[in-house]
Amino acid sequence: MRLIERYLFRQLLGPTLFATAALAALALLARSLSEFDVLVEQRQSALIFLKIIALALPQLLNIILPIALFVAALVALNRLHTEQEIVVCFAGGMSRWRVISPAIRLAVFAALFSLFLGLWVQPWAARQIRETAFAVKTDVASTLVQPGEFTEPGPGLTVYAQSIDRNNLIHNLFIHQERPDGGASTYSSREAVIATRHGVPVLIMFKGSNQQFSRSGVLQYTSFDEYTFDLSSLFRSDELLHYKVADRYPHELFAPDMTQEWEQKNRVEMLAEGHSRFAGPLYNIALMAMALAAVIGGPFNRMGYGKRIAAVAAAAGVVRIVGFGVQAACDDSAWLNILQYLVPIAATWWGLSQIFRQKVSRYVAIGRRRQNGAFGAQAGAA
Numbered sequence: 001m002r003l004i005e006r007y008l009f010r011q012l013l014g015p016t017l018f019a020t021a022a023l024a025a026l027a028l029l030a031r032s033l034s035e036f037d038v039l040v041e042q043r044q045s046a047l048i049f050l051k052i053i054a055l056a057l058p059q060l061l062n063i064i065l066p067i068a069l070f071v072a073a074l075v076a077l078n079r080l081h082t083e084q085e086i087v088v089c090f091a092g093g094m095s096r097w098r099v100i101s102p103a104i105r106l107a108v109f110a111a112l113f114s115l116f117l118g119l120w121v122q123p124w125a126a127r128q129i130r131e132t133a134f135a136v137k138t139d140v141a142s143t144l145v146q147p148g149e150f151t152e153p154g155p156g157l158t159v160y161a162q163s164i165d166r167n168n169l170i171h172n173l174f175i176h177q178e179r180p181d182g183g184a185s186t187y188s189s190r191e192a193v194i195a196t197r198h199g200v201p202v203l204i205m206f207k208g209s210n211q212q213f214s215r216s217g218v219l220q221y222t223s224f225d226e227y228t229f230d231l232s233s234l235f236r237s238d239e240l241l242h243y244k245v246a247d248r249y250p251h252e253l254f255a256p257d258m259t260q261e262w263e264q265k266n267r268v269e270m271l272a273e274g275h276s277r278f279a280g281p282l283y284n285i286a287l288m289a290m291a292l293a294a295v296i297g298g299p300f301n302r303m304g305y306g307k308r309i310a311a312v313a314a315a316a317g318v319v320r321i322v323g324f325g326v327q328a329a330c331d332d333s334a335w336l337n338i339l340q341y342l343v344p345i346a347a348t349w350w351g352l353s354q355i356f357r358q359k360v361s362r363y364v365a366i367g368r369r370r371q372n373g374a375f376g377a378q379a380g381a382a
Contacts, residue, residue, distance in 0.1 A: 004089060009102035011080060015072035016106065023064040024057065031056050052132055055125040058117045059246075066283040069110050070316055073103060073291035074309055081295050081305070096356060100292050107288035114281040119250055122277075126247040134241045144194065144203070144231065145170055161192075169193055173205060175229065182215040187229065194231070203229040245273045253277075272330035275337040282344035283323060289351025290316050297354030319347045 032053050080086050089099050144153045145161045152158055156178035163171045175187040189208025194201065205227045212220040245253070245266060253274030256263035263270070294312035295305055326339045 004092075004094070005098065005102050008080070008089075008099070009106060012073060012076045012103055012106050015076045016069055016110075019068035019072040019075075020061070020065060023068050024060060027060040027064055028053055028057065031060070048132060048136065052129055055129045055132075058122040058125045062114050062117050062122060062280060065110055065114055066287045066320070069107060069284055070287035070291050070313075073288055074294060074313070077103070077291060077295040078305060078309065086296065096296075100296065100355060103288055103292055104285070107285045110284040110288075111281040114284060115278070118277040118280060123247055123249045127243060130243060130247055131241060145173075173208070175203075184213045186211045187227070189227070197228070201231040203231055205229060245269050248273070250274055250277060268334050269331045271334050272327060272337060272340075275330065275340050276327050279323075279340035279344065282341065282348070283320065286319065286344040286347035286351070287316050289348045289355075290319070291351075293351040293354035297351070297357075316347075319343065 032049075035049065035052050077086075086099060090096075145151065145159055145164065147161055147163050150158055150160045158176040160174040161170045161172065165171070170192040171190070173187070173189045173192040175185075177185045177187075179185065187205060187208060187210050189205035191207065192203055192205040194203055196202070206225065208224060208227065210222045210224065210227065212222075214220070242262075248270065253270045256267065256270055258264055258267075290312050294309045298305065298308050323340070323343050326336065326343055330336045330340060
């Protein structure tokens with residue numbers, strides 16, 4: 001790129017990075033609020049919470065990057081246009097393509113980055129989230145006891161605890177278990193803790209009692225200082241980790257294992273997801289072209305371009321919503337996948353057509369009049 005083109009590129013790059021960072025921060029904040037139950041209800045560590053939030057960033061970036069690029073381009077281009085810098089570029093003999101080429105290059109770089117995220121980083125991160133969520137779900141310590149609530153972690157088992165402190169020490173525990181022979185056992189203890197012995201999860205209760213009712217109604221009462229309650233029966237050995245459509249890599253989406261029943265049932269949905277990974281990055285170029293059309297694609301106006309920018313911004317929002325709608329519709333019909341590409345391509349064509357239909361001579365005349373006025377002012381002062 002030449003000197004003036006590098007200058008225009010830098011003027012666009014700064015606002016783009018700032019807008020992307022700002023929108024990413026808002027998106028991560030919203031995601032953290034939705035995942036806050038990992039800390040509160042499931043009592044996981046802050047490290048697990050931060051891991052889930054950080055792994056959601058690639059998917060969020062793919063969504064917000066076209067929007068951030070569009071907003072940043074509108075701000076930067078409008079400033080350059082109102083300060084007559086773009087007019088001076090035209091007056092200096094630059095073609096329309098050379099003026100917009102830095103913006104198009106930036107959009108292409110963003111599209112390639114988005115494509116890299118969608119093809120490799122996003123499915124990897126989604127799998128990590130799925131595995132972490134599965135580990136949390138199968139964590140006996142987080143599912144067995146909910147402070148202040150009666151829970152049923154297994155068939156015939158009811159558990160209640162008054163509170164759990166920061167050291168995971170359970171206070172005032174109550175357990176009621178119905179036995180297969182028709183009897184029942186009730187455990188109560190002042191304190192308890194979940195631990196692992198010989199690779200098996202157990203509940204160790206301190207300073208409590210045990211009441212056992214036989215099938216014939218005979219009561220047996222026993223007090224204890226320490227009692228170990230086996231939790232291995234609460235594990236579901238048949239529960240397996242399953243990756244959803246969004247967790248699959250491109251080769252798994254386009255060439256699934258058709259011997260598997262799940263892949264057979266979700267073949268169309270997997271194709272839609274695969275095509276969206278390739279069509280999604282095109283919105284970076286499409287929205288950049290629309291931003292260029294909003295500022296450069298119309299006649300020069302000394303009063304600004306507020307109305308034109310607002311109209312194009314509304315149109316860009318419609319284009320992105322239509323894109324999401326088309327992607328959802330492709331889950332039911334494979335032939336609609338072509339529309340995933342046609343929507344951003346049509347938006348790009350419209351934006352570029354608005355830019356190149358304008359005559360550069362009008363901007364050249366404005367620039368020359370301003371230059372002549374500046375030279376006349378200098379001569380008068382001399």
